[in-house]
Every structure is written in C-alpha cells, then in structure tokens.
Amino acid sequence: MKIELRTEKLNELRKENIVPGVMYGRSIDSTSVQAEKNEVLEAIKTYGKNKTFKVRVDGKYHHVYIKNVQSNILNPHDIIHFDLHRVTPKETISTEIPVELKGKEAFYNKTLYASLELSEITAEYIPGSGVSSFDIDVSKLEINDEIKVKDLKVPKGITIKNDPNQTVVLMKEVNIAVEEEEKTLTEELEDALEAQQIDNITTDTNQ
Numbered sequence: 001m002k003i004e005l006r007t008e009k010l011n012e013l014r015k016e017n018i019v020p021g022v023m024y025g026r027s028i029d030s031t032s033v034q035a036e037k038n039e040v041l042e043a044i045k046t047y048g049k050n051k052t053f054k055v056r057v058d059g060k061y062h063h064v065y066i067k068n069v070q071s072n073i074l075n076p077h078d079i080i081h082f083d084l085h086r087v088t089p090k091e092t093i094s095t096e097i098p099v100e101l102k103g104k105e106a107f108y109n110k111t112l113y114a115s116l117e118l119s120e121i122t123a124e125y126i127p128g129s130g131v132s133s134f135d136i137d138v139s140k141l142e143i144n145d146e147i148k149v150k151d152l153k154v155p156k157g158i159t160i161k162n163d164p165n166q167t168v169v170l171m172k173e174v175n176i177a178v179e180e181e182e183k184t185l186t187e188e189l190e191d192a193l194e195a196q197q198i199d200n201i202t203t204d205t206n207q
Contacts (some may be wrong), residue, residue, distance in 0.1 A: 001035060001040070001042070001053065001055055002035060002036070002039050002055075002056075003021070003023075003033055003034065003055050003056075003057060003084075004035070004037040004057070005032065005033060005057065005058055005122065006020055006033055006034045007161075008030035010036075012175065013034055014188070017036065018036055019034065019035055019037050019040045019079050019080065019082060020032070020033075020036065020080075020081055021033045021034060021035060021036050021083065022081075022083055022084070023055075023062070023064060023083075023084040023085075024083070024085065024086065025064075025085050025087060025088075026088060026091065028086050028115060033057060033084070034063070035077060040069075040079050040082055041079065043066060044066060044069060044079075046074075046132070047065065048066070048098075048131075048132025048133060049065065049067070049095075049132075050065060050093075050096075050097050050131065050132055050133075051130040051132050052065045052128060052129070052132055053065070053067060053095070055084065059063065060179045063086065063088075063127035063128065064084040064085060064086050064087065065084070065085055065093065065130070066083070066084060066085075067083040067084065067085040068083040069081070071076045073194055082186045087127045087197040088135065089126070090126070091126070092124050092126060093124060093125055093127070093130065094123070094124045095122075096121070096122055096123075097122075097123050097130075097131060097132075097133060097134055098117055098119065098120055098133045098134070099120065099121060099133065099134050099168060099169075100133045100134070100136070101114055101115055101116060101136055101138070102120070102135050102136065102137045102138065103137045103138050103139025104135075104139075105139075106138075106139040106140075110174075111174045112142070112143055112173060112174070113171075113172060113174060114138040114141065114169055114170075114171055115170045115171070115193075116169060117160070117167045117168060117169060118166060118169075121134055121149070121160060121168075122160070122162055123158050123160055123161065124158070124161060125157050125158045125159065126157060127142050128157070129155065129156070130157075130158065131158070134152055136168065136196050138169060138171070143167075143171055143172075143173055144171060144178045146167050146168075146170045146171070146172045147169040148165055148166060149164050149168060150164035150165065150168045151168075181205075187202065
C-alpha cells in the first residue's frame with residue numbers, strides 16, 4: 001500500500017480519487033496521510049483489519065494494520081477515510097479475527113447446512129504475523145460433524161485465546177417442521193372451505 005503525507009484539503013483529495021487517512025500508535029504522533037482509492041481497496045482485500053503489513057511514510061518504514069475504515073453511507077464501497085495503527089516490532093497485537101466458511105454451496109437444495117457457532121476468533125500475534133480471516137472448508141462435512149477451535153489451522157506466530165473445545169462450526173439438518181405445520185394448516189383451511197361450500201349447496205337445494 002503506497003501512502004503519502006497529506007498535503008491537500010479533504011475535498012480536493014476526494015475529487016482526485018484519493019482517500020485521506022491517519023496513522024497513529026505508540027511512540028508516534030498522529031500523522032495525516034493519504035492514498036489512492038484503489039490502493040486502499042486492495043489493502044483491505046489483502047490484509048483485512050487484522051494482518052500487519054509495511055508502509056513507507058516520509059522515507060521511513062512502519063508496521064501497521066488497518067484499524068478502521070469509513071464508507072459513504074449511501075455507497076458502502078466508497079471509502080472516504082481510513083485509520084492505520086502503527087505497531088512496534090516487539091508489540092503484541094490482540095484482536096478478533098473473523099471466521100469465513102467456504103464450500104457452503106455444496107449444500108444448496110439439501111437438508112444440511114453449516115451453522116457458524118463462533119464468528120470471530122480472539123488471537124494475539126506480533127507484527128509480521130496475523131491473518132485476515134480463518135477460512136474453513138465445510139463442503140465435505142456431514143450431519144453432526146463439528147469443527148472446534150483446536151481443529152483450526154493456525155499459522156505460526158499466532159496464539160489463540162479461545163477455549164480449544166469451543167465449537168466453531170456445527171453441521172445441522174434443516175428444520176422443516178414449520179413448513180409441515182403450515183402445510184397442515186393450509187390443508188385444514190381447504191377442507192373447511194370445501195365443507196362450507198357443500199353446506200351452501202345443500203342449503204340452496206333444500207330451499
């Protein structure tokens with residue numbers, strides 16, 4: 001991600017498709033920066049809000065991670081501001097890393113689905129480590145299969161703080177009881193209407 005010290009007014013930057021930002025952290029003064037919008041979008045896609053990476057500002061390199069991103073309320077893909085949190089080489093980062101399920105399409109039109117029981121993993125790591133998400137392939141799982149925290153593939157340098165036996169994903173069967181109940185109610189209503197029509201016909205005949 002290429003960033004520079006901010007030198008222009010905010011309105012002028014946004015006209016040029018440049019996003020204003022700020023970099024801050026321990027032992028560093030808050031610094032106003034800027035980056036081209038496509039650079040910011042690419043960094044978000046690559047690193048998420050957890051993984052650290054290097055940036056060069058005013059001739060110096062810094063380890064940072066994306067702390068916060070502000071978007072246009074009317075257009076979430078329109079980034080209008082970003083925050084970079086600078087970390088020192090010996091500083092430990094503590095954050096929540098999201099869980100992403102892959103292969104869910106394997107269960108389309110089937111009675112199974114992957115229930116995400118834990119959407120984020122609490123982790124600690126040092127600069128240079130970290131991941132943007134924990135990706136779990138659920139395409140080959142079967143009913144009642146589960147993946148626990150201890151089953152996750154954890155890259156070197158990351159320490160998980162959750163209970164190892166905590167369930168992350170559990171395969172469940174689609175509950176169709178409600179649909180069957182609705183069907184039964186519909187059938188009862190149809191029977192009632194049919195009975196009423198018969199009664200009406202009988203009454204008309206008797207008259």
